[in-house]
Amino acid sequence: MASEQAHVLIVEDNELVTSAMAILFESADRRVSTAGTIAEALGVAARDPAKLVLLDLTLPDGDGLALVGPLLASGCGAVVALTGRDDPETRARCLEAGCVEVLVKPVPARELVSRSAVWLDG
Secondary structure (H helix, E strand, C coil): CCCCCEEEEEEEHHHHHHHHHHHHHHCCCCCCECCCHHHHHHHHHHHHHCCEEECCCEEEEEEEEHHHHHHCCCCEEEEEEEECCCCCHHHHHHHHCCCCCEEEECCCCHHHHHHHHHHCCC
């Protein structure tokens, strides 16, 4: 019997970035859901909690960090912040909110997949 694919939720409002990450994770045999807003992400997480959430911090309907608590409460696993901000304050805010990792964009594709394996397969 084949094992169930690990579920990755990509929360990102840039459609090109979302598409590229979805292709990347699907090619690594992951099941992918996407959301472009806080509201969409909450809906996906309520229906189908993900083992890994890749979370952009700047979303059209608010600060992505506002999602961390509700995502974890809905049964999602690790939340990894993806941000263009490379400063100690942003990193501290993400970790305090409950993110397990903060990755600064652009994250090389191989690095993203290899680092995500820790939370998906570990």
